[in-house]
Amino acid sequence: KQEVTQIPAALSVPEGENLVLNCSFTDSAIYNLQWFRQDPGKGLTSLLLIQSSQREQTSGRLNASLDKSSGRSTLYIAASQPGDSATYLCAVENEKLTFGTGTRLTIIP
Amino acid sequence: GAGVSQSPSNKVTEKGKDVELRCDPISGHTALYWYRQSLGQGLEFLIYFQGNSAPDKSGLPSDRFSAERTGGSVSTLTIQRTQQEDSAVYLCASSLNWGGNGYTFGSGTRLTVV
Numbered sequence: 001k002q003e004v005t006q007i008p009a010a011l012s013v014p015e016g017e018n019l020v021l022n023c024s025f026t027d028s029a030i031y032n033l034q035w036f037r038q039d040p041g042k043g044l045t046s047l048l049l050i051q052s053s054q055r056e057q058t059s060g061r062l063n064a065s066l067d068k069s070s071g072r073s074t075l076y077i078a079a080s081q082p083g084d085s086a087t088y089l090c091a092v093e094n095e096k097l098t099f100g101t102g103t104r105l106t107i108i109p
Numbered sequence: 110g111a112g113v114s115q116s117p118s119n120k121v122t123e124k125g126k127d128v129e130l131r132c133d134p135i136s137g138h139t140a141l142y143w144y145r146q147s148l149g150q151g152l153e154f155l156i157y158f159q160g161n162s163a164p165d166k167s168g169l170p171s172d173r174f175s176a177e178r179t180g181g182s183v184s185t186l187t188i189q190r191t192q193q194e195d196s197a198v199y200l201c202a203s204s205l206n207w208g209g210n211g212y213t214f215g216s217g218t219r220l221t222v223v
Contacts, residue, residue, distance in 0.1 A: 031208040036214070042217075
């Protein structure tokens with residue numbers, strides 16, 4: 001059974017700092033990994049999708065990497081802004097789409 | 110439509126009543142998931158539809174929960190004899206196909222059982 005873990009569970013950093021969120025998964029036979037953000041009381045917004053054959057994807061200030069063999073992904077956020085405050089979730093797809101428990105990020109102005 | 114649409118956005122119901130939650134996936138998407146998110150918790154898998162295959166119902170918490178997907182498009186999640194512990198946000202997601210295209214989520218239905 002696939003298990004997905006996200007560390008840390010919560011993170012607070014001053015505005016302007018670069019930061020890294022971590023995601024690990026136990027079964028490396030995945031088709032893809034997707035990063036989402038969730039604002040309080042809202043649904044999930046897709047940020048980046050990395051296919052199993054890819055090693056990274058970039059969108060603006062966001063960069064996600066994937067090391068499938070070691071079961072790890074990182075989401076790098078550059079020059080953080082207060083609007084980045086949200087919960088960030090990673091999800092891996094093999095037999096099923098399995099989510100991590102998320103990292104609650106707070107950017108301090 | 111342009112995105113995944115869920116209705117209603119909010120539902121308050123009395124304990125013991127039945128409720129139906131609706132999900133309209135993106136047109137042409139063959140894969141559809143239902144998840145549940147209780148307050149402050151992570152996403153709990155409920156059920157998964159892929160094309161014409163038999164759905165994966167392994168996440169349904171009890172036999173009070175059922176879901177169907179008519180014509181490979183719209184899906185309805187039904188909760189019978191609602192209990193207070195059913196209160197949560199119910200999220201639907203769809204993808205063009207299984208295994209590679211990523212998922213788009215709807216805004217969810219917030220269910221409150223009083």
